[in-house]
Amino acid sequence: MYGGVHGRRLGNVEPPKGCRRTLGGIPAPVRTRPASEHTSSPSGIPPGMNIRISLFLVTGLAVVAGFHYLAGASTVHAHEGLAAGQNALAAWSTNPIPSFGLILAAYLYLTGLSRWHRPTHPISRWQRVSFFAGLVVVFIALQSPIDPIAEHMFSFHQLQHILIRMVAPLLILGGAPLTPMLRGLPPWALQGVVRPIVSNSLARSAYYRLTNPVVATIIFLGVLYLWQVPVSMNLALRNDFVHEFMHLTMMFSGFLFYWLVIDPKPHRSRLHYGLRVLYLGLIVIPNTMLGVALVFARAPIYSAYVEAGQLFGMSIMTDQQLGGLLLWVPGDMMSILAAGVVMVLWYQKEEEQSALEAARREANVDKSGR
Template sequence: MSAASYLLPYDFSPITVLSFALVLGLYGVALLRLPEADRPGPGRIITFVAGVLLCYGVMQTRFDYYSQYMFFVHRGQHLILHHLGPILIALSNPLPILRFWYGRLGPGAHRMFRPLGLVYRILQQPAIASILFVGLIYFWLWPPIHFDAMLSRQLYWLMNWSMLLDGLLFWWLIFDPRSPAISNALGYGKRILLLALVAIPQMILGAWIVFSRGMVYDVYEVCGRAWPMPPETDQLLGGLLTWIPPAMMSILGILIILRRAMHEDGKFTSRKTVTEGPAS
């Protein structure tokens, strides 16, 4: 196969291609029309595009073929869809883009979006968001469900899209750029607590896969593996990808939130000093 052929979809999905093209298209148009003061900087633009392209790459290139026939590649696919891609998109802070397009919707469109807004607010409740975030990982890795999902095209796409959308919701809750001091955004302490709580069950699941003596996911035996790798090695690598990288991303998220909290505290302290003057 030529290098370019690896960029072609293994299982072409018009909805997936159109969805990603629409997201990048709307983002680009908004960038051109936003006032310079509101326009994201080059770093944020690159971060957003990288997050979107990573998610596209694991869903609509040859990578998707290997993820269907190697367990550890599949775990890498979900690591990007549920963690890395959404993290980059959330850190890029696309809020000005969203506000730009929302402001151009008419009253009728606003009324149509109200039910979605209600669903969004429910899903962004901290307890619901964290349970859903971890619960989806456990659900799709439950061996009978995983077996069916890897053999059913419809379930397979539902699995991947649910992981991506849930990842976007969770990491936006964590990295919401609005300050909790002047908005209804989740407090920094609660964000850190959520990151610590969701890391524990992921580590437990990954460790269970790593130390399981038998084959947990025999669907890869039924369909055959893309490479001549021992099944035990494939399962070991998949378990490690379920165990270690998500925990490291939670730690990284905690460090980012701590930095934001300290930076914001410093700004408020400076403002208070300027307003009240030096203490006597």
């Protein structure tokens, strides 16, 4: 089977003779390695790595358990807001789902890296830092005092959305997580869950359509505008399930959009670097329009915030204007920053291609001189 949709076939197709089956750049376990390739560990993981990863997982779970059940009065339950007189800056969300999800992601990433002995596209130290920085950003957005304060203040809600919709996806995708996390899965999950999905024609078709630049942009901006509609925002603030769904759609739209900006190795983005810069520039205008509308609104837009009450002595109109300003300026700056990163990657790619062409010319000269 050949993974991906860009120039490679998928489906139940036998690979050429002498080639091995792959899934997203991952060797299938059906391949038998020569004895010389085996490490001292039967699983192919360097000695001691299984123990270190297990300790990491156990420690992480213990920390989460302690954080969620021993924090006492300084914590608040998911989306309940702050109690009267409670210190807002000391309130942490006790919703365990984000923490467990982040620990699982870190575990799969580290496990996959430990099993990846001869990577065709090695994960650099900076990429690893980027991945874990993205996980930290998600934790801060969903577990820190930002989350309960966002129940009372529109500005903090916009800050939270910027973190999970723009900052975290950029950082996590910058860590090239696809192959390591797939390699980190147990064989039963890889063969019984991932492989059937990748082999399914409907799943491949959906992937191809969702990663269309026009579709991804519409979803990215559509989700933003949908949750700024007063009816939607008020419902999310009053209903836990809707609030969680809002966060999921925010993160999904962010990952989908930036999937086309940062190469999701081992796949390549469908956009040339120049088009990626234009792609990022196109979202600035609708983002600015929404931010300006919120900044210059003459009355409170969201009744749920009127009912919840403000914090830090800030009026509801000032809070609403600050939220619009956060959506406007930092939101636009994130697009400009991402465009700058793309330009740097473009320059590096051109330099690599120039070096390869120079090496080919030298090789041809050497051959002709013999």
